[in-house]
Amino acid sequence: MRNLSSFFILTLVSFVTCNLIELLDDGPVTIDSPITFTVKNSYNTTAPSYEYRFTFPRWPKYNKIIQSTASEVNYTVIFESSSPEDAGYYMKKVEVWFCHLGRPLHRIGFDFTSFLLFNHLTGRIAIHIDGSPTEYFVSTALPVNMTAEISHRSGFFDSANKTYKWTVNGSPQEGSYDEFIVRNFSEPQLNNISVLVSVSKTNPVFQKTAYFTLTLHSKDPIHNLTTDSQNNIQLFKDENLQLNVKINGGTPPFFYCWEITNSSTPRETMKPLSESFLWSRFSEEEDWPSKCNKTDESSFNINSHFDEAGNKTLYIDVNNYVSTSTKIITISVHERELLRQPEANKPAVIQETSNIMEKYKPVMLSSEPEIYE
Structure with a gap:
C-alpha cells in the first residue's frame, strides 16, 4: 500500500513539473549531416534511473530509447535521403520515464518542438536586365546586374551573416563581396559566372557554404x-x-x-x-x-x-x-483593267463639232456681179 501511495505522489509531481524536461538541437543542418538532440532533465530523485524516448513522426526509423542515470543525454542522428522534398521543418519529441529496477514505471515529463533540415543551401544567380527575353542571353550594349539569392521559406537566412566571392570568366572579382555585382559583357561569347556564398549564424550555431554558377551568352543587338x-x-x-x-x-x-x-x-x-x-x-x-x-x-x-x-x-x-x-x-x-483605244486621234467632242459644221456649212456671198450667158 505504501508503494502505491508513492506511485500516486510521483505521478502528481510529474504532472505539475512536466516542464522540467527540455529538448534542444544544434540544427539546422543539411540532410546527410549529423544533428545532435539534447535532453535536459531537472527531475530530482534518489537513485535516479531514466528512460529517454526519442520520437520522430516523419522519420520513424530514427526513433530511439536510451536508458541512463544522467540528467542530460545526447542523441546524434544523420537523416539520410535522396529526395529534395525531404528538406523542411519536422516534429521531434522526447518522453522521460522514471525507471525502477530497469523497468519504466511512469512518465515524469516530455517536450516536443520542430527542427529544420536542409537538402542543401538553395539559391541561384539571378540577373536583372531590361530587354532580355530569357535570363541566359544578355546584350553586349547593356550592363548586367547579377545577384546571388539564397533563401528559405522559413526566413531562417534573413538574419544570417553572408559573404560572397564572385568569379567572372575565370577572374576573381576582388572587392566584390556584396550579394550583387554589375558587369558589361562587350563581346559576343559565352560567359561563366560563379559565386561562393558563406552563411553563418550564432543562434542557433549554423555555418554552411554554397557554390552557384551561371552561363550567360552575350550577343550583339x-x-x-x-x-x-x-x-x-x-x-x-x-x-x-x-x-x-x-x-x-x-x-x-x-x-x-x-x-x-x-x-x-x-x-x-x-x-x-x-x-x-x-x-x-x-x-x-x-x-x-x-x-x-x-x-x-x-x-x-x-x-x-x-x-x-x-x-x-x-x-x-x-x-x-x-x-x-x-x-x-x-x-x-x-485589279487589272483593259485599256480602251479611242476611234480617232481627236477627242470625240471635237469630231462631233466638225460633223455639225459640215452639215450646216454657211453660204459665202460675193460683191462681184453675176455674169449670165
Missing part, C-alpha cells in the same frame, strides 16, 4: 531591318511579291516571322511577333498564321502571291533573344 523596296508597294492582282530583307547588326542565329493582314491601317500596339513566334513554335501550335524560320544569315527572302485586290499590311519581325526589330510595309493590290 539588332540595329534595324532594311528591304530592297519602298515602304509602300504597288502590285496587280495575281502578281508575286518578292522581297529581300536585310538584318543590320546582331549576333545570329536569328528568328524571323512575317505576316500579311488584309488591312492598310497598321496596328497601334503590336506585340512583337517574335514573342508569339517563340510561344507558338515551342508549344507546337499549328494554327499560327505567320511564316516563321530560323537563320544564321543576315538576310532572308519573303515571297507571297496575291489572288485578290485590296489594301494589305506586311509585318516583319526579327529576334535574336537580346533584341527585337520590326518593320511594317503597306501593300496596295490593284
Whole structure:
C-alpha cells in the first residue's frame, strides 16, 4: 500500500513539473549531416534511473530509447535521403520515464518542438536586365546586374551573416563581396559566372557554404531591318511579291516571322511577333498564321502571291533573344483593267463639232456681179 501511495505522489509531481524536461538541437543542418538532440532533465530523485524516448513522426526509423542515470543525454542522428522534398521543418519529441529496477514505471515529463533540415543551401544567380527575353542571353550594349539569392521559406537566412566571392570568366572579382555585382559583357561569347556564398549564424550555431554558377551568352543587338523596296508597294492582282530583307547588326542565329493582314491601317500596339513566334513554335501550335524560320544569315527572302485586290499590311519581325526589330510595309493590290483605244486621234467632242459644221456649212456671198450667158 505504501508503494502505491508513492506511485500516486510521483505521478502528481510529474504532472505539475512536466516542464522540467527540455529538448534542444544544434540544427539546422543539411540532410546527410549529423544533428545532435539534447535532453535536459531537472527531475530530482534518489537513485535516479531514466528512460529517454526519442520520437520522430516523419522519420520513424530514427526513433530511439536510451536508458541512463544522467540528467542530460545526447542523441546524434544523420537523416539520410535522396529526395529534395525531404528538406523542411519536422516534429521531434522526447518522453522521460522514471525507471525502477530497469523497468519504466511512469512518465515524469516530455517536450516536443520542430527542427529544420536542409537538402542543401538553395539559391541561384539571378540577373536583372531590361530587354532580355530569357535570363541566359544578355546584350553586349547593356550592363548586367547579377545577384546571388539564397533563401528559405522559413526566413531562417534573413538574419544570417553572408559573404560572397564572385568569379567572372575565370577572374576573381576582388572587392566584390556584396550579394550583387554589375558587369558589361562587350563581346559576343559565352560567359561563366560563379559565386561562393558563406552563411553563418550564432543562434542557433549554423555555418554552411554554397557554390552557384551561371552561363550567360552575350550577343550583339539588332540595329534595324532594311528591304530592297519602298515602304509602300504597288502590285496587280495575281502578281508575286518578292522581297529581300536585310538584318543590320546582331549576333545570329536569328528568328524571323512575317505576316500579311488584309488591312492598310497598321496596328497601334503590336506585340512583337517574335514573342508569339517563340510561344507558338515551342508549344507546337499549328494554327499560327505567320511564316516563321530560323537563320544564321543576315538576310532572308519573303515571297507571297496575291489572288485578290485590296489594301494589305506586311509585318516583319526579327529576334535574336537580346533584341527585337520590326518593320511594317503597306501593300496596295490593284485589279487589272483593259485599256480602251479611242476611234480617232481627236477627242470625240471635237469630231462631233466638225460633223455639225459640215452639215450646216454657211453660204459665202460675193460683191462681184453675176455674169449670165
